[in-house]
Amino acid sequence: MTAAARARKYEPRRVPETKVATSAMIASLAAEGYDTVAAPFGHALVEAAKDDARIVGLTADLAKYTDLHVFAQAYPDRFYQMGMAEQLLMSAAAGMAHEGFIPFATTYSVFASRRAYDFICMAIAEENLPVKIVCGLPGLTTGYGPSHQATEDLAIFRGLPNLTILDPCDATDVAQMVPAMIAHDGPVYARLLRGKVPSVITRYRPDYQFELGRAQMIREGRDVLVVSSGIMTMRALDAAELLAKDGIDVAVLHCPTIKPLDTETILAEAGKGRLLVTAENHSEVGGLGEAVARSLLRAGVTPAFRQIALPDQFLEAGALPTLHDLYGLSTAKIAQQIRGWL
Amino acid sequence: MPELTANLRSNVSLARRAWGIRRKALQMGEVQGQGYVGQALGVADVLATSYFHALNLRADDPEWEGRDRFLLSIGHYAIALYAALIEAGILPEDEIGTYGMDDSRMPMSGMASYTPGMEITGGSLGHGLGIAVGMALGLKAKGGDQFVYNLMSDGELGEGSTWEAVMSATQHRLSNLICIVDFNNQQADGPTRDALAVGAEAPKWEAFGWHAQEVDGNDLDALVAAFDAARTCPEPKPRVIICNTKMCKGVPFLEEREITHFVRVEPDEWTRALDILDAEVPA
Known part of the structure; x- marks a missing residue:
């Protein structure tokens, strides 16, 4: 604890005039102005499982909070409650994969990345088993503080060979990544958006289809290129609308596969002379921004580069909109930062 | 009726099999001048009973779907399992000289991708039993009657993950799991009993809902009886055999050296x- 934090701990607080509730872990991500789809992961998994008996679902006491309950209701005999035991969850999923199944194992991102890492590494990734690890509360999507905020999950997992890493933006991504994960013969870690998930990308690109391993241009723009993943693609698109009113033309390249990164597309777009801004719902250390920077440097493509990401800190608890504003992930803050860089 | 076990297909005694495993482990140890030879000599009787009495397997088809699964959670015991796999005819004897060498199929720690008959990559301790739980669940879901053995x-x-798996095996009534x-x-640092609060082993597993036995792990008759009891126990619970070995x-x-x-x-x-081994070859 820092001295400042210790001092603040003993400062009395007053009840605020406007009530702002801490976002509960079960809450859907607020996305004003977008239509939503309920539990796209759960329903997509049920659909995929209809014709594929290899698919089973396992969870560590978080079926309801990862939308796996939809699968459990549809296929009670193919659903395994492993209890509050994430190391076992991953080991048992590996065991089922050994027996020819395609296990979807769900928990929160913090528990998969921090608590179960060795088991994902040695029982799943080292043997390249087709276990699909689908995790709720990625990055800063809860106001409960660092115990539930997986701000470094991508950094942890990017170093793991064989593991494909997905960071979907919206309901379309979440639903379409399910069959793509099944078709991919190997382990996958996917960040999950659950509950009522907004439909974002098809508003800009009605023909959009998620493709594993591929970055796709969602919005063209002359002045700035935002390379983003996850919910930050939604925020970047919203910010681009705001900036368009100021005559700033922002392109948004959505990069839902963090690993393997679509370096070819990124380099092609990065070489067009625009300010390049990476935007990720993750620590500035070890996520999309650093992955893109590395690709650019290695290829000798060096546009002006800025990173929108969470700071290298344990984050505050509180209401999510407040926190997104505080840490620069809100639409208004993204637009403000980009204006300042031009 | 399951496939005949290797023992029933041959007239070689378990004592002779255990002798063969010890001998091959020593030969591999000599190749590298090191290795987990103490463990291999200690566990040889357990492996002989596993591979030549209990396990249902086909030496010419190590991935045969109908086989009993044998997981080596303790990856560093690979030298012992290689010896058993050679004894069983799954690995060729003339590769003993490659043990631990570059490009060998027998690396110092056991890995699934290197070695026929090595079901999992062990070595990060506390993994095997959880994987065994998943395999046992998978086999039950497929309607198979195979057993999953996990050697730990x-x-x-001391690993918490072991106890997660212990509880889960009971929860899912995994009668096809034998630990x-x-x-x-x-x-590594000394006696296990001085490291974490181990003790009262069989009652502890029983309290978790397992069928538990504790035997002299260097007594072949006792091992055979324990494996038979574990395989034939009618109760829908997982089974553990705690083998006290030297x-x-x-x-x-x-044996007399400071261990x-x-x-x-x-x-x-x-x-x-x-x-010394060659001076007394069992019948």
């Missing part, structure tokens, strides 16, 4: 150890 060490009783604990009371068993001058995680064997002692 006493040191792995074998090699209790040689030796881990490190370096079968080579008296090594450590890595038993010290001088270059000229490999031949001496092999000579």
